[in-house]
Amino acid sequence: MNVQTSDITSANEAVQSHPVVQDARVVDDHAGFETFEIVLLEHVDRVPPAVLRQLGTHDCGIKAATPQGDHLFVEVK
Numbered sequence: 001m002n003v004q005t006s007d008i009t010s011a012n013e014a015v016q017s018h019p020v021v022q023d024a025r026v027v028d029d030h031a032g033f034e035t036f037e038i039v040l041l042e043h044v045d046r047v048p049p050a051v052l053r054q055l056g057t058h059d060c061g062i063k064a065a066t067p068q069g070d071h072l073f074v075e076v077k
Helices: 008-015 049-057
Strands: 021-028 034-040 062-068 071-076
Touching: 008 021, 008 034, 008 049, 008 071
Parallel strands: none
Antiparallel strands: 021 034, 034 071, 062 071
């Protein structure tokens, strides 16, 4: 059983104002659950602690973090 307890929408709104976040948007994953994607500014090679705290506050975790060109692409669930 897959149960989603995270508050994806609020977490997305909370991280958008962080200075290293270039883009953040809510999307549906293939299993019918909401996730959101974060794109960090160029040459940022890790998710900053302040962003991690916001994710934890909203019961979200990182599903994957993948470099794409000069940006880090983070999938949150």
